[in-house]
């Protein structure tokens with residue numbers, strides 16, 4: 001066993017028998033949901049002001065109308081709560097179109113603007129684990145369904161840490177089915193030159209955990225950012241942690 005492997009056995013013993021670690025992005029490496037919330041808020045504040053809509057957008061609107069809903073359904077629900085009706089439009093509507101779909105599409109541009117303006121800080125425990133793995137010579141990658149993965153990684157200042165990134169753009173180009181299908185993780189493992197059975201998947205969503213389990217990955221770690229430990233285990237997680245720092249020994 002190499003010295004670096006010994007170092008990993010001391011610092012993160014549960015990972016020491018594996019050859020690579022594949023990380024989901026949103027909710028695992030970065031608290032992206034907060035940026036999405038702020039993007040919705042910014043977009044609706046601008047819209048409400050332009051259209052003189054009252055009462056003003058509040059945080060509660062996010063939970064009542066947007067959280068967990070499909071993007072367009074959320075837009076329609078929120079506008080309806082203010083007695084505003086616009087045509088539904090189609091998903092290909094330009095972001096400037098005053099339709100439900102156009103307003104929904106506008107949100108992604110606002111997300112990128114908010115991201116560029118305020119940046120995003122990676123979870124400290126996640127960043128510490130990535131750096132530990134790198135120092136021990138364990139290959140790492142990012143596997144995300146998001147088409148915004150690269151801008152998020154860049155805003156977090158961690159894009160250069162990951163030689164392999166399989167994101168929503170790659171998945172669309174290669175016609176890969178999304179999580180919970182295992183394809184995106186299997187493609188990343190192949191690009192890294194590692195065996196799934198000898199590799200670790202880290203996910204915060206039940207669909208992502210199920211994707212890692214379906215791919216036959218040797219260790220699937222659920223990070224419980226709200227999905228719940230039992231739901232993550234039911235989806236196929238072998239191990240659930242609250243924070244990735246929990247995988248590291250304190251006396252690093």
Ligand SMILES: [Mg+2]
Pocket residue numbers: 024025026027028203204205208
């Ligand atoms: Mg996630």
